[in-house]
Amino acid sequence: MGVFETNGIRLPKPNYTYITRDEDARRAVEDISRYPIIEVDSETTALDPYEAKIVLFQIGLPNRCYIFDVRNDTVHSTVDPQTLKPILVGNDQLRLLQNAVFDMKMVKHHYGFYIENIYDTMLVEQLLNLGMKTKADLVSLVFKYLGLIVDKEPRGTFSDYGQTFKPFQLDYAGNDVSVLRLIRDLQLEKINRHNFHDVCRLEFEFTKAMCEMELNGIILDADRQRDILSEIEKEKKVFGDEVTEILSEQESQSTLFGVSLINLDSNVQLKKALIRFGLDLPDTAVGTLQKYKGLPVIDALLGYRKAQKFISTYGESLIARINPATGRLHTGFKQMVSTGRLSSSDPNLQNIPKKQKYRNCFVSQDGYDLITADMSGAELRILGNLSGDPIFIDCFHKGIDLHKRTISEIRGISMDEVTRPMRDAAKAINFGIPYGLSKYGLARRLGIHEKEAEETLDTYFERYRGIKDYLTRAKRDAVRNKCSISISGRKRFYNIPPYSHPEYKKVCAAVERQGTNQPIQGGNADTIKQSMIYLVDRLEKSGCDARLLLSVHDEVVVETKHEQRYEVRKIVEQSLIDGFGRYFNVIPMETDGLIGPCWLKNPCENKTNGNECGCTEMTLKDNDIVCTECGGKI
Secondary structure (H helix, E strand, O other), X not given: OOOOOOOOOEOOOOOEEEEOOHXXXXXXXXHHOOOOEEEEEEEEOOOOXXXXXXXXXXEEEOOEEEEEEOOOOOOOOOOOHHHHHHHOOOOOOEEEEOXXXXXXHXXXXXXXXXXXXXXXXXXXXXXXXXXXXXXXXXXXXXXXXXOXXXXXXXXXXXXXXXXXOOHHHHHHHHXXXXXXXXXXXXXXXXXXXXXXXXXXXXXXXXXXXXXXXXXXXXXEOHHHHHHHHHXXXXXXXXXXXXXXXXXXXXXXXXXXOOEEOOOOOOHHHHHHHHHHHOOOOOOOOHHHHHOOOOOHHHHHHHHHHHHHHHHHHHOHHHHOOOOOOOOOEOOEEEOOOOOOOOEEEOOOOOOOOOOHHHHOOEEOOOOXXXXXXXXXXXXXXXXXXXXXXXXXXXXXXXXXXXXXXXXXXXXXXXXXXOOHHHHHHHHHHHHHHHHOOOHHHHHHHHOOOHHHHHHHHHHHHHXXXXXXXXXXXXXXXXXXXXXXXXXXXXXXXXXXXXXXXXXXXXHHHHHHHHXXXXXXXXXXXXXXXXXXXXXXXXXXXXXXXXXXXXXXXXXXXXXXXXXXXXXXXXXXXXXXXXXHHOOOOOOOOOOOOEEEOEOOOOOOOOEEOOEEOOOOEEEEEOOEEEEOOOOOEO
């Protein structure tokens, strides 16, 4: 394609061969197979794999490319897409892609196989700038690395499946595989400098698991969801009536023919009403209102807002997102946020309320079960591994309740004397410490004086010296190195101003808080992604009728044929244990897979003779979800 110039000019016209006959495609595949590195891209009629069709497939080689017309339309093409399979699977060639998940999903859905052994320029760019504001789309990368401008206007012109492609469309398609090799070559120096080889391997291999989740989706029982919505609507009205009744006491005329004159959805009206009530708040945002919890009007208002948010987020708008082609909800994942974790959107299925009644609406298809498993105490296990704290290690190795042990250490009492409220307080400390829990935060959480909170934290760090040393080291390194590093080598970068900057101390304090937690959340991301890599591969090799549907932080949801549920549960559990164990071995992972007709949160909590049942399998009986052991409903 000629010599690149880095002066802001447009990409030059690519040197391509347009192929429409299968016999020509076979000869091209023979040529392509001789190259150890190829560039791969596709053009489609739409973005949703269940709506789209693939029209073109492009393979880039040094200084030239092939454009295959793969339409199943004898008027335009006789290229069989399966002809391209030998150059898209296997480890003999490295395949360079930009946003590989998009092309991989399309190929899997339409052709039945995944593109393998990939390098994704977009993912690498995100890794190189994790935590910083940056763009990793192809247009931005071409301009950043090559100083050239990509014309993306033609990308919307492929929607007509039966059209005759024009030269500008073929030029556009060819250009998308004419730059990836050059971008990769320039990224490699940075990968080597940061020692990103393992985390790149992790993210590249994880693309298959991500494709699986986005393609498979999960079934939402719309009738059950609407039943819950009806309950929430009633709760919203009760809370709303309570708020208006309290606030109306200050109004000269509170209602007109029984209708409140206060619009609770108007922040302006609500703020004025609260001022008249005696609460002069800066705003009525939830975060502001939570500072005044305990006041009846605020508690009722928070209840109203919570119900309102659920209805707007998980109401008819969620039900409308059910894909008509599959009958399932298909979330879109962003492969990594600043911590390295996944995020979910359109719709966000990682933010479903944790109560079981909400998860009951996410169900398996007939004849199948859902297996839900999470990494037990993942963040605390990672903290123990990173810190080497002897008490943490002792508790996890001997099966001692860490939270009871913590309050026992702090209060100087036996573990038998620890009450449930005491344990809850210790839990707040243990989980809050990695997030930079301060005496002020602890005082607010536990409703105690700051002096007592300070003494509690001092005693904690006296007992848990390993934790204190880890936190000190993590804070120092985050500021000194301007990044935090997780166990895979993933870096979360920080933008720290010069010492003379007026905000220097404030920024450093924020970085220190992030620095204590980033290796833990990053380690959590590393281990759950490795676990899903193992899981997808093992399910495929097992021959079981099972598939990965969803991941929420350190939890996975798998759908399996009912008769294979026990075999698949073992695969799920062992994959989580092994994924964690690849990176951490001082404190190992434990997990119990839950089996049932819906997305389960916990083992059966029904009590018999004062003890929880603890059964890990549920079933459907008379449209109720019941425990197979005690028969209790969940």
